[in-house]
Amino acid sequence: MSQENIALETANMSGFREVLGFAIEEWGPGYAVITAPVQPRHLNRNGLVHGGVFASLLDSAAGLCGTYCTVPGNVRRCITISMSTQFVNAVKEGFLRVESRMVSRGRKIFFADVSITCEGKVIATGQFSLKYVSGGEDDEGVSL
Template identity: 45%
Template sequence: MSDLLNGEPPSGYQELLGYRLSRWEEGAAELTMPVDARHLNRAGVVHGGVLTSLLDTVSGFSVTFCPHEGRVRRVVTLSLSTSFLGQARDGTLIAIGRFRGGGRKIVGVAAEVRHAETGALLATSEGMFKYRPGSENREGTER
């Protein structure tokens, strides 16, 4: 699969969690992450903070696609409401974020995390995100 970030190095947080951007297009994004021991809490299931991180991250990606080479779009999270619905101990997680609507500077996103092998819904979120200066436009800003 080609590098969807077009040469942008992975963030430290991406390296820490081990997720990968597997789909990125206007208004939608998908992350995948294989579960390993670093993601588990004391009960042996994926920690809620890991699920929330995936929801927040995929939400941001879903509203920052930039089709212009060498340019980027960025957002900051204003709010993120999360619901936990299931648990996972292993396998691969898939997080999907979708643009819901909004204005020029503030937008809403819905996201979910599922267990790839079983399809079980593990967590959902609704969030509000604000574009950083220059990112309101599809053209984005220079890196």
């Protein structure tokens, strides 16, 4: 795991990623861990974290686990082509931990399993199929 890669990716936390408010804690070939504190903007009208927040965090971690780049400064990109999510428990406060692992990889497509926990309790899980784009299939990535 390269701290330089995490720092470069963290610097790219704009748009919707900024709304989610997650931090990359661990990142390496085939895995990623992101964390996010539950924030008031994440809650639905029932005072619980909206399922869309969980789905987006699952999706973000899934993409990261397959796009670690061996060349700092280069990037690898992918798009989600299929996702299946299971919401297991509700949360209204706390700190979310999202862990993703690559299950299998082909030349253009990879598969990931992801889970969200909050204080040791499983909150949501997901299974993903993702497709590399713009040279993402190359471990060395492409320059920006």
